[in-house]
Amino acid sequence: MRGFPPGVKLLTEVNVDNGFSSAAIVINNNGMGYGDDELRAHLLTSYLRTLVDLEQAPQAILLYAEGVKMATLESVCRVQLDELSDRGALIIISRTCLEHYGLLEKVPSPEIGNMAMIAEAQSTAEKVVTL
16 A cells, blocks of 8 residues: 555554545645645645545545635546545535636536535534545
């Protein structure tokens, strides 16, 4: 597994459910953590790639505010979002925020949702992780 030292046992290898399958992940910034935009985008991409590699697709990925910028077809993390979607993660992108940033035509239309859908996804998740 990429990124782990030899001999390290992953949760998935010791049959521990880490709960991501019932989690909603919130992306409300154009990256993850603090720092310059390039670093933040890289951290988010790396995090999502790790979920793909560990085969831990969350129940939902919810994007609003500046987070919608990370869902565009040109985004550095679009590949990882698509892979997580293919593994069952529901992706919901705020229409209001897409319209605000002029990005409505730059995301896959089936992923466009509203705050009611985002709130419902949060309420049905066992945990909500905000990046």
